[in-house]
Amino acid sequence: MLDAAIRKKLRDFELDLSFSVRPGGILVLMGSNGSGKSTTLNILAGLLEPDAGCIRLNGTTFCEPRRNISVPIEDRRIGYVFQNTAVFPHLSVRENIAYGLRAHNASSQEIEEQVRNLIQTMGLGDLSGVTASRLSGGQKQRVALARAIAIRPTLLMMDEPFSSLDLESTHTVKQLIKTFVDRMHIPCIIVTHRVADCHEIGDRVLVIASGKKEWEGRPQDMPADCSVCRCPSGRP
Numbered sequence: 001m002l003d004a005a006i007r008k009k010l011r012d013f014e015l016d017l018s019f020s021v022r023p024g025g026i027l028v029l030m031g032s033n034g035s036g037k038s039t040t041l042n043i044l045a046g047l048l049e050p051d052a053g054c055i056r057l058n059g060t061t062f063c064e065p066r067r068n069i070s071v072p073i074e075d076r077r078i079g080y081v082f083q084n085t086a087v088f089p090h091l092s093v094r095e096n097i098a099y100g101l102r103a104h105n106a107s108s109q110e111i112e113e114q115v116r117n118l119i120q121t122m123g124l125g126d127l128s129g130v131t132a133s134r135l136s137g138g139q140k141q142r143v144a145l146a147r148a149i150a151i152r153p154t155l156l157m158m159d160e161p162f163s164s165l166d167l168e169s170t171h172t173v174k175q176l177i178k179t180f181v182d183r184m185h186i187p188c189i190i191v192t193h194r195v196a197d198c199h200e201i202g203d204r205v206l207v208i209a210s211g212k213k214e215w216e217g218r219p220q221d222m223p224a225d226c227s228v229c230r231c232p233s234g235r236p
Contacts, residue, residue: 007051008048016212024186027190027205030198046073049065074104086144087147090131097114122142122145204216204218
């Protein structure tokens with residue numbers, strides 16, 4: 001279970017959010033550009049420090065400024081897929097997936113087994129030796145997801161994972177995400193601009209505006225007057 005209360009003064013507003021994500025649950029985080037979505041993920045990951053609040057995952061406190069608690073990034077074991085996919089273009093598919101495992105000092109046997117299984121599951125068998133620079137957008141996204149999952153994360157976060165994908169690739173990646181989140185029974189947060197994504201992959205939605213919660217609930221209950229539903233990027 002992820003329980004987060006975050007406060008951080010930003011340039012134009014103060015980010016002030018509280019939310020929870022259950023194991024096996026997918027929270028879709030929505031809001032206009034610059035509303036604080038990516039900042040929220042970066043704070044959860046440990047890339048940014050909040051001014052106040054508390055972040056707990058499965059009973060372990062990752063961050064609590066008033067008690068001077070801040071668990072290092074590498075010890076949080078969070079799978080994070082960035083908005084720009086961030087695969088290493090000079091490394092092969094196999095090497096990209098293995099990267100996080102090596103960073104966590106996994107054994108050679110564990111690396112080989114995990115990489116082999118994920119390549120097969122992701123449908124990348126014919127591409128294992130191909131460098132990432134030669135992959136399509138959908139293939140890169142599957143590699144990035146496989147690399148995040150390879151470390152057996154306790155939390156999976158994805159920032160705009162469908163923005164550069166065609167319809168077929170989007171469907172494939174969504175099915176893979178749902179399968180792994182359910183199988184690993186971990187909380188997941190996905191940032192997206194598209195209302196359709198909420199209905200297709202999320203079981204909870206959190207809409208934020210200028211760093212504050214505007215609405216939270218089930219996708220099917222989202223009101224039509226939400227800010228994300230009024231803007232073109234929020235349309236299905």
